[in-house]
Amino acid sequence: MAKTDQNINPTSWDWFSAAHRRDTGIATEHPSEDAREKNGNGLSAYWRKNTSHLEAVELANILRALNKVVGYVGSNTGKVEWAGMSSNNGAIVLDPALVMDDPYPVSYKKFDYLVGIAVHEALRRTQWVDLVWSKVAERSQHLDFSDQILLHKVVHFGETIYVDIISEPTMLGKYTQIARKTALGPVPSDHFSPSVDDLFQRWWIQSFDRKEQRGASLLEKPMGILSGLTAQLREIAGSQSRVANRCTQRVTHYMDALAGLMGMVRGWKGRDNRLIWLPEGNLSTKTTKRKKTSSMKRLSAEITQSVEERLSAYSNDLTPIVRSVAGTDNPDVVPTSRWDFNISAHPVLDTKMVSRLKSIIQSYANRKTVFNRGLEAGRVDRRRLYRAPIGGRCFYDKQRLPVVDWTVCILVDATASMAGYGKWRMVENTLGAVHKAFSGFQNRIQGYGYFEVEGVCMISRLIDGNRVLSVPPSGQTASGQAIILAAHFMPANANKKIIIHITDGESNFGCHVRYGIDYCQRSRIHLVTLGIGYKDRAAMKRQYGKSIQFVDGFGQLPNAVENLFKWTFMYGKVPLSFSLAKSSDQAQIEERFIQNH
Incomplete structure (x- = not known):
């Protein structure tokens, strides 16, 4: 092309x-x-x-x-x-x-x-301005170099005028008008030997400003041809034909205008006698692009990184956020993107587990005192004793309500090793139970799942308001980058933050896990990784260090999460180790369920 x-x-x-x-x-x-x-x-x-x-x-x-x-x-x-x-x-x-x-x-x-x-x-x-230029190149191969320069000026200014005509009927035309007036500058002065560049600049001006109709006598005939071309461009812009057909029509009118101008402006001087458009692969094009790039002022590396990071928070490309933590020159960082094509999950809730989690939240959360005054019964309120003979509302009630000051994020490994009805179903059930237990407590819970598709690490929300979502498990495990993003999207104004990372294996894709662990420590985020059913525990221990806890099977996942919440809310920190009811009947039933499915 x-x-x-x-x-x-x-x-x-x-x-x-x-x-x-x-x-x-x-x-x-x-x-x-x-x-x-x-x-x-x-x-x-x-x-x-x-x-x-x-x-x-x-x-x-x-x-x-x-x-x-x-x-x-x-x-x-x-x-x-x-x-x-x-x-x-x-x-x-x-x-x-x-x-x-x-x-x-x-x-x-x-x-x-x-x-x-x-x-x-x-x-x-x-x-499709590029299509116009390619068609012009095909039809101008037989022309001399001087005629090709003239044709390129006709096409360049003609396409510029055509685009401005397209924008005129909309509000965006106000903005292109501002840019056009700034670019045009003053009208070229009249002189005996006008140049080709002055002719086309005057054409551009007169196409949108009818007050500027003056000009030297030598310009009258060429300006008549160009004015007729403007009328043809306006007719094409108002037609309802396909874009490709309009491109072909414009090329035809440009070639006709060139035929009329060649005899009139031959011998006129021009300030710029270079071809405006050249085919791909031409050496002069590559050289010129290199000069153009060097003439532009480029942002410094520090500002560029900061700008890209701020833009990533509102776009699908999250790679700059990861690079800001793992290093801009880190070769292990892979492209990272949001995944918005999630589906609704239908978890089977364990009502007893939900009740126990709510009890943990209400029992061990911090308390705040709330006074309800102006009651007809209760404790006597000395501040309102004067109301006793009037309405009798001189009583108050004091309550100590739980304040959920923990922000919890559940990060789930949704890679190919998690596929299968039993494993992923158990994860969905646990996520649904935790979400149900936290509802009514300012909804301070987040959920994300991460997986890999065609060399890109995808991260998707698993909790959206009152809904629990799901994704199709696939690909490799980019745990390090997922931990970085989960920590980045946690609210900065929260005092107590914890990330519960659920995975069944080592990280084998993207940057190392230590970048995510260090980032959580700098951000004062408690990170605990639940390694479920993985045989090589020593390898995972080398990756995650003290932040990992091991669970024998997915059937014990609900109990592990429940015990983790209990310890965290009671002592205000992530436990170094905690015990599971491995021999409980419920765990055995869940293990059989997973094996059968």
């Missing part, structure tokens, strides 16, 4: 290069024309509220807002990123120098300009 040469800006933000060379004070150059000038604010002042004085936070907020706007343009438009970020391939790349030289937060007018750039580039992708 042929690609564009971004140095000569056929499809990139650099077609607004004039704005990069001067201040983007749009209000000074174009005084109050519409609502954006009201009270000195830009259009984005009506909806952009998430701003910050911190550089990394503000840069991340800008990208989040721009990606939301670009999402309204259409699908497959790509992400908006700053130059220097890790995944610039296929993204709409912006130069951070546009905002980094000014104080934060970025002004609304400059943000309007950034929106205009992003919307324009996104529309180029939805209108």
